[in-house]
Amino acid sequence: MFLHPAILSLVVGSALVSLMLVHACIVGARILSRWDLQNGSELQLSLERRTYLVSTIMTYALGFQLLSLFLFIYTVDHLAVLFVGAMCAAGSLNANSWGYPTLILKIINFLLAGLWLILNYTDNRGYDYPLIRLKYGLLLLITPLVAVETALQSAYFMGLEPNVITSCCGTLFTSDSGGVTSGITALRHLPVEAAFYSSLLLTLALGVRFYRTGRGLAPFTLMNGAVLVSSVLALMSFVSLYIYELPTHHCPFCILHGEYGHVGYPLYISILAGALFGFGMAAIAPFRKRASLAAVVPRVQKGLTFMALGFHGVNFFIVIAVASFSNLILH
Amino acid sequence: MIQVRDVRKVFNTGRPNEFVAIDGVSLTIEAHRTTVLKGPSGSGKTTLLSLLGCMARPTSGRISLLEREITSLPERFLTDIRRRSFGFIFQQFNLIKGITALENVMVPAYPTGERYSSLKRRAMELLELFNVGAKAASKVEWLSGGEAQRVAIARALVNDPMVVIADEPTAHLDTRLSREFMEIMGTLKANGKTLIMASHDPIVHESSVVDGVVEMRDGRLV
Numbered sequence: 001m002f003l004h005p006a007i008l009s010l011v012v013g014s015a016l017v018s019l020m021l022v023h024a025c026i027v028g029a030r031i032l033s034r035w036d037l038q039n040g041s042e043l044q045l046s047l048e049r050r051t052y053l054v055s056t057i058m059t060y061a062l063g064f065q066l067l068s069l070f071l072f073i074y075t076v077d078h079l080a081v082l083f084v085g086a087m088c089a090a091g092s093l094n095a096n097s098w099g100y101p102t103l104i105l106k107i108i109n110f111l112l113a114g115l116w117l118i119l120n121y122t123d124n125r126g127y128d129y130p131l132i133r134l135k136y137g138l139l140l141l142i143t144p145l146v147a148v149e150t151a152l153q154s155a156y157f158m159g160l161e162p163n164v165i166t167s168c169c170g171t172l173f174t175s176d177s178g179g180v181t182s183g184i185t186a187l188r189h190l191p192v193e194a195a196f197y198s199s200l201l202l203t204l205a206l207g208v209r210f211y212r213t214g215r216g217l218a219p220f221t222l223m224n225g226a227v228l229v230s231s232v233l234a235l236m237s238f239v240s241l242y243i244y245e246l247p248t249h250h251c252p253f254c255i256l257h258g259e260y261g262h263v264g265y266p267l268y269i270s271i272l273a274g275a276l277f278g279f280g281m282a283a284i285a286p287f288r289k290r291a292s293l294a295a296v297v298p299r300v301q302k303g304l305t306f307m308a309l310g311f312h313g314v315n316f317f318i319v320i321a322v323a324s325f326s327n328l329i330l331h
Numbered sequence: 332m333i334q335v336r337d338v339r340k341v342f343n344t345g346r347p348n349e350f351v352a353i354d355g356v357s358l359t360i361e362a363h364r365t366t367v368l369k370g371p372s373g374s375g376k377t378t379l380l381s382l383l384g385c386m387a388r389p390t391s392g393r394i395s396l397l398e399r400e401i402t403s404l405p406e407r408f409l410t411d412i413r414r415r416s417f418g419f420i421f422q423q424f425n426l427i428k429g430i431t432a433l434e435n436v437m438v439p440a441y442p443t444g445e446r447y448s449s450l451k452r453r454a455m456e457l458l459e460l461f462n463v464g465a466k467a468a469s470k471v472e473w474l475s476g477g478e479a480q481r482v483a484i485a486r487a488l489v490n491d492p493m494v495v496i497a498d499e500p501t502a503h504l505d506t507r508l509s510r511e512f513m514e515i516m517g518t519l520k521a522n523g524k525t526l527i528m529a530s531h532d533p534i535v536h537e538s539s540v541v542d543g544v545v546e547m548r549d550g551r552l553v
Contacts (some may be wrong), residue, residue, distance in 0.1 A: 037403055040336060040393035048403055127408045304368070 006075040014150040021143040022230040028136030042321030062113040090169035091252040098156035105149040118280035126292035169251035196234035242326035272310035332364035338392030353379040354550040365526040376529035418487030419495040426471040433467040457485035496521035
């Protein structure tokens with residue numbers, strides 16, 4: 001393992017988050033089995049007090065979980081210089097078999113942690129703890145995933161050997177490399193561009209409609225999912241080409257480098273945050289019928305919709321900007 | 332109006348110095364009436380007042396205000412209920428030194444976001460009502476005991492609460508000022524306020540303003 005400050009931060013941070021989640025799960029298990037708001041017992045009142053503490057601790061712990069995705073990407077990107085053949089995070093992640101599973105799990109946990117924070121935010125605005133069981137149920141799902149992620153991340157960092165020969169992104173993200181990525185890079189640009197722009201514009205239109213009228217939740221939610229998929233496809237299919245100004249380089253990680261203005265970070269943040277706010281807006285929708293949330297849910301949904309639209313807009317404008325200012329002409 | 336169901340309050344639970352301040356108290360406080368909690372020092376009067384006024388949470392048991400259960404409420408809701416439903420008059424008055432009587436009266440209303448001019452006008456009206464309008468610009472450390480208490484009463488009323496809670500309100504007053512205080516309480520009651528006081532002063536619990544006396548000892552109702 002390299003004694004790199006970012007690696008130590010990630011390993012220690014993830015271990016602490018896992019421990020805090022385990023503690024929260026112990027409280028959560030008692031809440032799920034013993035919670036009864038009608039009861040004035042000492043146990044019930046102590047659970048009510050304890051849930052404030054757990055909620056506050058989890059807000060910080062899962063907040064770190066959100067940031068740790070980008071810290072992980074930043075770290076593995078900067079480790080590339082240590083491996084023969086690696087030019088960016090793609091090579092570092094490929095340095096042993098735990099890199100990509102860690103990244104995938106980090107993305108899943110990013111979305112789940114974000115959803116939990118949205119549920120917690122909504123629950124804290126209801127006077128009778130309306131989402132408490134759902135909140136702690138989700139925490140019981142997140143905890144093992146974060147624990148596995150911590151184990152995978154530790155295995156990845158501890159298994160890194162300096163000067164190991166790894167693959168360059170130029171060989172990993174080509175149409176000849178095999179697997180899902182080769183399928184994506186082999187896609188024709190024009191249909192992907194059409195799918196990306198049309199799904200994003202339709203989502204923005206549906207989002208504005210939902211924001212103004214509160215109608216059209218289902219299509220807006222579906223389109224949020226479509227934007228997530230089409231953005232990832234677009235990134236590897238044509239956006240990366242415009243950024244690198246090379247017709248064959250599809251790497252989704254080199255765009256994080258300073259020579260490309262670190263454009264990858266705002267792009268990834270806008271894609272993931274747009275999807276998260278969109279899904280979060282839909283996740284709380286079923287609870288608007290509860291008396292204590294009747295006024296809260298529409299207000300929170302409006303805020304989440306606004307954020308989702310903002311991040312989708314950033315995504316749209318970054319892609320438009322890189323396509324407009326690129327010296328590469330694809331069509 | 333306020334229902335207390337089997338409430339216990341234990342301090343330092345599970346430690347050698349565990350202390351049961353309130354032990355299984357149940358009672359009902361009627362609206363628009365004056366209730367006095369009577370008992371010796373350490374009987375739990377102040378603790379019960381703080382539980383009724385949402386300033387502390389019980390260890391077990393429930394308290395309802397206007398049929399709404401309030402002990403389980405998250406803090407953000409409790410703060411609002413405390414601000415809008417209860418006005419507090421403390422034994423030591425707890426006025427903030429270094430600022431004027433008028434500012435002291437206005438302080439509890441600042442979080443409501445009311446316009447400064449209308450709040451100032453209302454605070455002045457309250458000070459005038461209790462004959463301390465002339466002292467509005469005086470710092471509170473310059474006030475006499477009687478004046479300080481009137482300012483404290485005005486402060487308790489600035490958010491127009493349903494319930495006024497007073498903890499040993501006459502402890503630092505002489506007989507004349509204590510009777511004056513009870514007259515003011517009579518006026519508040521006539522204006523529809525619910526009054527809850529903790530006191531072992533006979534001037535308070537023998538006053539005609541008082542409708543019910545709840546006697547306490549060792550954290551229980553006698």
